Amino acid sequence: TRQWRLTSRPTGEPSHENFDLVTVDRPDPGPGEVLVRTLYQSVDPYMRGRMRDAESYAEPWDVGDPMEAGVVGEVVESNHDGFEAGDVVTGNLLWAEHAVADGDDLRRVDPDRGPVSTALGVLGMPGVTAYFGMLDVAEPQPGDTVVVSAAAGAVGSVAGQLAGLSGARVVGTAGSDEKTSWLTDDLGFDAAINYKTTDDLSGAMAEACPDGIDVYFDNVGGPITDAVWPLLNVRSRVAVCGQIALYNATEVPTGPRKLGKLIESRARVEGLLVRDYEDRWGEALDRLSTFIREDDLHYREHVVEGFENAPNAFMGLFEGENVGKQLVQVAEY
Ligand code: NDP
Numbered sequence: 001t002r003q004w005r006l007t008s009r010p011t012g013e014p015s016h017e018n019f020d021l022v023t024v025d026r027p028d029p030g031p032g033e034v035l036v037r038t039l040y041q042s043v044d045p046y047m048r049g050r051m052r053d054a055e056s057y058a059e060p061w062d063v064g065d066p067m068e069a070g071v072v073g074e075v076v077e078s079n080h081d082g083f084e085a086g087d088v089v090t091g092n093l094l095w096a097e098h099a100v101a102d103g104d105d106l107r108r109v110d111p112d113r114g115p116v117s118t119a120l121g122v123l124g125m126p127g128v129t130a131y132f133g134m135l136d137v138a139e140p141q142p143g144d145t146v147v148v149s150a151a152a153g154a155v156g157s158v159a160g161q162l163a164g165l166s167g168a169r170v171v172g173t174a175g176s177d178e179k180t181s182w183l184t185d186d187l188g189f190d191a192a193i194n195y196k197t198t199d200d201l202s203g204a205m206a207e208a209c210p211d212g213i214d215v216y217f218d219n220v221g222g223p224i225t226d227a228v229w230p231l232l233n234v235r236s237r238v239a240v241c242g243q244i245a246l247y248n249a250t251e252v253p254t255g256p257r258k259l260g261k262l263i264e265s266r267a268r269v270e271g272l273l274v275r276d277y278e279d280r281w282g283e284a285l286d287r288l289s290t291f292i293r294e295d296d297l298h299y300r301e302h303v304v305e306g307f308e309n310a311p312n313a314f315m316g317l318f319e320g321e322n323v324g325k326q327l328v329q330v331a332e333y
Pocket of ligand 1: 045126150179246273274320321
């Protein structure tokens with residue numbers, strides 16, 4: 001069976017040199033453990049942080065070790081009472097075709113509830129992040145103007161639609177016309193800005209938000225946040241979910257410098273971490289699956305075929321290749 005290992009730490013953009021595909025013996029599950037065959041592997045922006053040799057909210061990976069990833073897989077062999085061969089499960093496993101996990105760390109996926117891959121996207125970690133980040137931290141009210149950055153990504157696409165369902169006016173930023181069209185034509189966003197083709201981002205933001213901004217759900221940081229900042233309304237909320245524009249930065253950027261805006265607006269800026277909501281995961285999944293069933297919540301998955309392409313799929317996140325959730329299909333279900 002094959003695994004991807006971290007062979008070196010990237011400086012700036014990750015590259016193929018940082019990854020090594022190795023063949024190893026298929027592991028045997030010990031007591032209480034389960035052997036899982038990977039069907040879908042997730043690649044996520046936070047993994048860039050784990051490639052770095054610096055403490056963060058996610059521990060760094062060691063050079064030479066296999067990397068971890070959210071996986072949906074099929075149980076091959078189980079020494080855990082809760083699972084039997086053929087069950088579909090999800091958990092944090094490895095960038096690997098097969099991996100062993102403690103059964104207590106796995107969650108069952110019901111294949112009758114929809115495509116099993118959604119357990120890594122809209123009905124998984126990104127969906128739950130969007131759910132609590134938007135509804136608990138940002139708290140959009142009817143009539144609010146809500147801006148979401150990386151709005152056509154896994155988290156952003158769900159976050160924006162939830163704001164719309166709360167009765168807010170929703171504006172998204174994304175990096176292609178295909179993405180901005182998806183936001184406005186299919187996901188119900190009221191406006192969308194292609195930040196890559198807009199010469200005057202501040203002007204475009206002001207035009208899209210004539211009444212200012214009440215909620216900013218930030219996945220990105222950098223120039224998009226700079227364009228949002230002057231438009232923050234009194235008592236606005238900023239939910240800081242991600243800063244992907246800075247993940248490959250080789251120099252620490254200066255700032256934030258415009259904090260005076262917070263005095264004027266009395267805005268609340270709050271970071272969020274999905275792991276704080278572990279005990280409320282089920283609540284989010286129930287609501288999100290109801291929204292999907294009732295056609296109020298749409299999603300897309302960007303599936304890269306083949307385990308050998310996992311690094312490409314990961315690096316593609318920084319080029320904005322994905323519309324919706326970026327996944328690697330490792331085996332057929
Ligand atoms: P996405 O599916 O949104 O993929 C990343 C997207 O970011 C790309 O598609 C790209 O879209 C955009 N992007 C990449 N580079 C830049 C850049 N330099 N400037 C602006 N946009 C860029 O990923 P996720 O939905 O999984 O994650 C979104 C954010 O949420 C990330 O920052 C991630 O770290 C964070 N996150 C935080 C969690 C938490 O608990 N706090 C949990 C999960 C995710 P485009 O074409 O628009 O550029």
